[in-house]
Amino acid sequence: MSGITHILGRMEQGDAKAAEELLLLVYDELRRLAANKMANEAPGQTLQPTALVHEAWLRLGGSDAPGFQNRAHFFGATAEAMRRILIERARRRLAAKRGGGTQRLELDEVEIPLPTSDDGELLRVNEALEKLALLDFRKAELVKLRYFVGMNFDETASAMGIAVPTAKQWWAYARAWLSVELRGEKTI
DSSP: OTTTTHHHHHHHHHHHHHHHHHHHHHHHHHHHHHHHHHTTTTOOOOOHHHHHHHHHHHTTTTTGOOOSSHHHHHHHHHHHHHHHHHHHHHHHHHHHHHTOOOOOOOOOOOOOOOSSSHHHHHHHHHHHHHHHHHHHHHHHHHHHIIIIIIIOHHHHHHHHTTTTTHHHHHHHHHHHHHHHHHHHHHOO
């Protein structure tokens, strides 16, 4: 993965082939990360890891992607794109459960919402994560990589440019903070 920063630099300079090379270089890794994340989703999930990776790539701009500073910036943006995709899907499913936003859809666009309470939990985690980002952006980024992308500590530390013990400390802090936030406990 050491060539990612070099390829990102070429993309920044307008090299049209660089985006294609980047996708080839990171595709398997992104697919594996998406599969790990999707394994933690509710059973019967209609979104496949490949579709999550493709949607994230499109949201990043594909071959017209904005400049990324380095590998950590790229994977952070990818984690954010995957997180937003999952949040939007959860919101759509919750709205569909309540009958909101009904509209005529073409048959190939139809998604069958699954009866699960995980969507509500996902939205609560997202709201708490947004609050954490206001307090400590880096720890929130770590949570996105671990929770929404499914990276392990080694991968997260490498993507963020920090040591593994630091990643573990930040994870412990962020989990405790999010736990308190999700329970609605008041802190002094």
